[in-house]
Amino acid sequence: MDRASSNLVELRDLKVAFDGVQVLHGIDLNVGRGEAVGLVGESGCGKSVTWLAALGLLPGKASVSGSVQLDGQELAGGPREVFERVRGGRIAMIFQDPSSSLNPVLRIGRQIVEALSLHRGLRGDAAKREALRLLDMVGIPDARRRFDLYPHEFSGGQCQRLMIAMALAGEPDLLIADEPTTALDATIQAQILDLLIQLRAETGMATVFISHDLGAVSQVCERVCVMYAGRIVEEGSVAQLFSEPRHPYTRGLFDAIPRIDGPRQRLIPIPGTVPNPKHLPEGCSFSPRCFRAVEACRSERPSLETSADGRQLACFRPVPANEPVETRTRMTEDMLQ
Structure with missing residues (x-):
């Protein structure tokens, strides 16, 4: 079928x-x-x-x-x-x-x-x-x-x-x-x-x-859709999203969850809040809060595209597989300065 x-x-x-x-x-x-x-x-x-x-x-x-x-x-x-x-x-x-x-x-x-x-x-x-x-x-x-x-x-x-x-x-x-x-x-x-x-x-x-x-x-x-500011930004199976979230927003949701297993590590909060629908930023709505945003993210809106593994993603700069948490922490701190 x-x-x-x-x-x-x-x-x-x-x-x-x-x-x-x-x-x-x-x-x-x-x-x-x-x-x-x-x-x-x-x-x-x-x-x-x-x-x-x-x-x-x-x-x-x-x-x-x-x-x-x-x-x-x-x-x-x-x-x-x-x-x-x-x-x-x-x-x-x-x-x-x-x-x-x-x-x-x-x-x-x-x-x-x-x-x-x-x-x-x-x-x-x-x-x-x-x-x-x-x-x-x-x-x-x-x-x-x-x-x-x-x-x-x-x-x-x-x-x-x-x-x-x-x-x-x-x-x-x-x-x-x-x-x-x-x-x-x-x-x-x-x-x-x-x-x-x-x-x-x-x-x-x-x-x-x-x-x-x-x-x-x-x-x-079995399958998860991640929404942000009135749009779906990532969609995939539970196995895909929980083992390797690719959108910076999805990654941020996971990084902000306290864990009781494994070594102690610093939580990485997502800066800011969901934007007011009356005043959405140009380009990607998540760009003001995103640790990976570049100029293109602030001027153009990414479309939801289907990747080779079947997941859907709306992002110009997805999170690389197995990116160290220290790298994301540093990038977030740099963005806030």
């Missing part, structure tokens, strides 16, 4: 603007059937906006253009009814703060049954049996008794499990997990990650995992 025919979702030249300010600059992204894709980058890089735009969930003031195809069917620009059938049905999304996504005045059982009714047409006892099965599947203990509890009677980790159960109610082909472990402690984070991996193996659904946590991405995903 060729790559094109195996794609479940295809985003092409997806652009988003708010009040005339461009925040996404032409995103091209595929998600294959059953594939797990990670989307990483600092806050404000456009990770969540990409998928909110793809699902038609942005506010009315947002201007969205480009193509969003699900199994070859164009969604962008389509009627509201098409999105309502897709959202929660074929594509489900869970958010980082489950307490704000669950209705605080409705019992949790009713909320799951409502999803089953909308997306699968189940009613009465059949809907309740399926809701209890979903609660068992996501690891909620004593599901029958807790079916009639309210969201505030569950812990943060359990609320996230409830959101996953609601997302699974429509038997989605794609689950988008937007920072699903951010507000949880380390032990509960590990449990949620294990649950996502298990559910994907059991159901065969594709997963998009949006996160700042590169360690979590390495556990859950």
Whole structure:
């Protein structure tokens, strides 16, 4: 099967603007059937906006253009009814703060049954049996008794499990997990990650995992897209990016992670912050923060090109393989002087 025919979702030249300010600059992204894709980058890089735009969930003031195809069917620009059938049905999304996504005045059982009714047409006892099965599947203990509890009677980790159960109610082909472990402690984070991996193996659904946590991405995903200032700057397999990140931004994300294995070494922070979309620099958006930037980087914008090993990269001066950390430290210090 060729790559094109195996794609479940295809985003092409997806652009988003708010009040005339461009925040996404032409995103091209595929998600294959059953594939797990990670989307990483600092806050404000456009990770969540990409998928909110793809699902038609942005506010009315947002201007969205480009193509969003699900199994070859164009969604962008389509009627509201098409999105309502897709959202929660074929594509489900869970958010980082489950307490704000669950209705605080409705019992949790009713909320799951409502999803089953909308997306699968189940009613009465059949809907309740399926809701209890979903609660068992996501690891909620004593599901029958807790079916009639309210969201505030569950812990943060359990609320996230409830959101996953609601997302699974429509038997989605794609689950988008937007920072699903951010507000949880380390032990509960590990449990949620294990649950996502298990559910994907059991159901065969594709997963998009949006996160700042590169360690979590390495556990859950097969392929990673790195975003910066509304663009994808590097894309490749987990093995490629974690063993040899080539874009200076990707390399910077790894260099800023504390490590407990190997010899002690100095962390290399990325200078500055993500630029305001209203005032993007000319050329490469990362050039003001980049330890490898030269004049061409400040005047021209690199395009996303596919290399011989299959990864995609938008950079005029990629990080050489096996570059010593001392070299990057020195280059960063020279840039800051």
